[in-house]
Amino acid sequence: MPKAAIFDLDGTLLDSVDLHALAWQEAMLKFGHDVSFEQVRGQIGKGGDKLIPVFLSDDEQLDHGKDLEEWRGNRFKTEYLPLVRPFSAVPDLLRRVRDAGLQIAVASSAKKDEVEMYLDIAGIADLVHLKTSSDDVEESKPAPDIFEFVLKKLKLEGADAVAIGDSPYDAEAAGKAGITTIGVLCGGFAESSLRQAGCVEVYPGPAALLALFEHSLLRK
Missing domain, CATH: 3.40.50.1000 (HAD superfamily/HAD-like)
Structure with missing residues (x-):
């Protein structure tokens, strides 16, 4: 046993999962990345260190990857966490x-x-x-x-x-x-x-x- x-x-x-996908999609769109809900949802289960590189280039990650992830975290806590x-x-x-x-x-x-x-x-x-x-x-x-x-x-x-x-x-x-x-x-x-x-x-x-x-x- x-x-x-x-x-x-x-x-x-x-x-x-859907709530996390919404927060990530909104973050991607806010920072100029046209990513669909379905694309993001398929990546939920990974941490930000693994999810962000799927959609952002190395240069984009250096430029605004941390800001994007921080915005996503705040968005999730304020808008979606109460719905979990x-x-x-x-x-x-x-x-x-x-x-x-x-x-x-x-x-x-x-x-x-x-x-x-x-x-x-x-x-x-x-x-x-x-x-x-x-x-x-x-x-x-x-x-x-x-x-x-x-x-x-x-x-x-x-x-x-x-x-x-x-x-x-x-x-x-x-x-x-x-x-x-x-x-x-x-x-x-x-x-x-x-x-x-x-x-x-x-x-x-x-x-x-x-x-x-x-x-x-x-x-x-």
Whole structure:
């Protein structure tokens, strides 16, 4: 049996992917980049260090990349963060994981202050043993840094943990750290893309994973 469950937040436990995509699209347009909502949405799950280079050249990044990311962060917090809601059964799922004897960590590409607010919104702050953010590592997903950081903090090997995420970037990052991933569809990515990225099991969302908990990787 695994010793730890490592959860992503955006799109996995919280219904926030579209809201992040809107904030990023607005930021891109404000700084002169004609990027569609669909183009941005397909990149959600990465941190800004990985998302911005998809749309900005090296020179553009040097010129206004930091300003764009800062504007995006402020826009999200003021306009969209109040609209973020958890998916159903999120606290129940984490309590079930905890009761099964697993340590619970969150590994998010969000900034530290956003992670703190997310845990409160989801009602799970008291259920998480270790919380991490993009501020803790050099590179965000799909680089493995954040999962390697969690393993080091928990003093575990990759085979001792299971990751739960909604994006291919979660599975890619976890796989590079030797961690098996459970995928959830509630973030909007197709099951085929999740499995191609390495997800071994795929569920509609947290409630379905809770309902089938005894048959999942979290109990094997």
